[in-house]
Amino acid sequence: MNIQDIRKQFPILDQEVNGHPLVYLDSAATSQKPLPVIEAITKYYREYNSNVHRGVHTLGTRATDGYENAREKVRQFIQAKSIEEIIFTRGTTTALNMVASSYGLSHLQKGDEIVISYMEHHANIIPWQQVAKETGAKLKYIPLQEDGTIALKDVEETVTNQTKIVSLALVSNVLGTINPIKEIAEIAHKNGAVMVVDAAQGAPHMKIDVQNLDCDFLAFSGHKMCGPTGIGVLYGKKELLENMEPVETGGEMIDFVGLYESTWKELPWKFEAGTPIIAGAIGLAAAIDFLEDIGLDNIANHEHKLAQYALQRLSEIEGLTIYGPQERAGLVTFNIEDVHPHDVATVLDAEGIAVRAGHHCAQPLMKWLNVSATARASFYLYNTEDEIDKLALAIQKTKEYFGNVI
Template sequence: MINVEKLRQDFPILAQNVNEESLVYLDNAATTQMPDPILQTMKTYYHKDHANVHRGVHTLAQRATEKYETAREKVRQFIHANEIAEVLFTKGTTSSLNWLARSFGDRFINEGDEIVLSYMEHHSNIVPWQQLAKRKKAVLKYISLTEDGFLDMEDARRQITEKTAIVAIAHASNVLGVINPIAELTELVHKHQGVIVVDGAQAVPHMPVNVKELDVDFYAFSGHKMLGPTGIGVLYGKRYWLEQMEPVEFGGEMIDFVYLQESTWAELPWKFEAGTPNIAGGIGLGSAIGYLNEISLEEIYHHEKELIHYVLPRLEAIEGLTVYGPSEPVDHTGVIAFNLDGLHPHDLATALDMQGVAVRAGHHCAQPLLNYLDTMATARASFYLYNTKDDADRLIESIKEAKEFFRHGSF
């Protein structure tokens, strides 16, 4: 069991007041806070080891390179990849998916091929494939959802055919809070000789992920959603595919040799990593993985489940409040999207902020999903390892007070 009160001491940002109220941070699906040990790791790099990686023979350069590549090895172990050659550092999930659409897509997708997504995808896992489909005259298809917001596996079996080249799917929804059956999908996709791409941004920080057991071809996630810094992310890819793909950015350490008319590329994974990388970000991500491992992803998963079992029935008991996604807490991640009748979610989020409760409001970069749900926007509370039942109580109380305020004009 996580000792949350002790853990929160590593997060001084959570101890502040916002609008004269103690902060309750419930926007973790957008970005998580960083604990002091990770900040100190990055500070140490800048204070003692700041130099470019892979290029210098002097001591600082060697130390920086060792720390940066050690972080890559930590990522490999964290997701259980076979080798570091399969772990590419990117700017984040969005960057990873764009790389794939450009590199893998332009290399392997042909006119008439099918690209299959779902209605619950983040824009970052829609727009790159839309653009690829336009470039290659491919067919873009979508898997439907059940009434409770789950991926409709019956429809998946209809949509995924012998013409399917790519299936790109979220491991966990950033709106509905559902976890998709990736292993089952992978088996279905591979049965039709397709490739599966998984957006793991909302999964990797919250549950154990083993890319070998899932057998996925590609898996992408971001550091800033798992206690790490912004501007760093990971693209996992099977060596078989990465060796056949061409880089989409050029220069720096991704070069093997440059001739006047052509060039050759470095070995994996550096073949894809052009220019000076986000060194501090990579080191920070490695530190974040160490921090999460000390707690254990299993404990984090169970902690979030306990919070959802506590808060979800209380939310659903508020008259006029609609929760999107599964009604059973066991089926929910720490993400809960909701609306209050007669109140725009931006107004609701503003009212909550006045009471120190930070939630998200808007379309959550998932406009096709919200159109599918017949709503323009929602509020969204998302819990993480440092949140408590007291935070859940504050959320409930603040929603009720906001409802009262907009009905009668006073808190």
């Protein structure tokens, strides 16, 4: 499928914004949805909307099959051993909070260490801050190299035999840094710690094999990978999940409820209380089919070319600072000298170009970069070099406009 055929699958891209053809460069915040995903969700609501697991009628059976088939599709997508290791959540944030609340609170005590990095999204910082406060554990940060990468020697110096949890992003949502998770997991395990991976920015863009990475937990969201909002995945090794208590309780996740005691269902359902995210799971399954039809390797190669082209084009603009390493995922974060990122995003929007501006839920990283905010252009399978040319031209216009104002 060539790029124009891919773009035809995304009806939202065929519109004008402020009199210009839409250039959507904000996929790191949320991706657009292709027709097969929209149609799969619509079909569920139009033809077999029903609750799952409880009913024996035809619609209930079809809905249950669609929901559980989605779980199997996710299992294959990340190469987990069994569906027992795949838990549907509301998103990456919920999944990471589940690990922190269920595993972290029960396995940490005063003097233990939790290791993260300065590049983490708030969703992979705040839950660990809370766990550290409640347990007396110590939160430690792996230092970053000057280009925003992590050196394994720094991991080895930071992770000790007191470390019980290492939790890192596979890909930074600001710098585009791709972290060596497999090697970091080896260091964590050598010291007796578990490895938690925030794959929100990784799963949409590259093949993931949790067994090869040997991570203990991994979380990602559907809405960043052509799926609907409100659905995410927590992967956990079966032996760890079996010994964890559910974070939410109520219907669906129980085996037996008595007046004073209750027992839980087996994995994975003991972690999915209440009516689950049925349409979301079905939409996520359709998104996985769509991405795999194109090929995750093809997507990764396309984005790599876009990122390198963007680095080249934007580096030509005087007074523009780009953050992050040369080798990166498909995004470029930047600032224009003496122009606030929100002003940059506003002017770009007037040109029909959608970018993100702010701290990107990564305030500790902003402090490390010595800035309050940045602008970010992020790319996906439907973006083109022509759109990057439009971005570069619009940035140059922005720079000249504010230069004249000043």
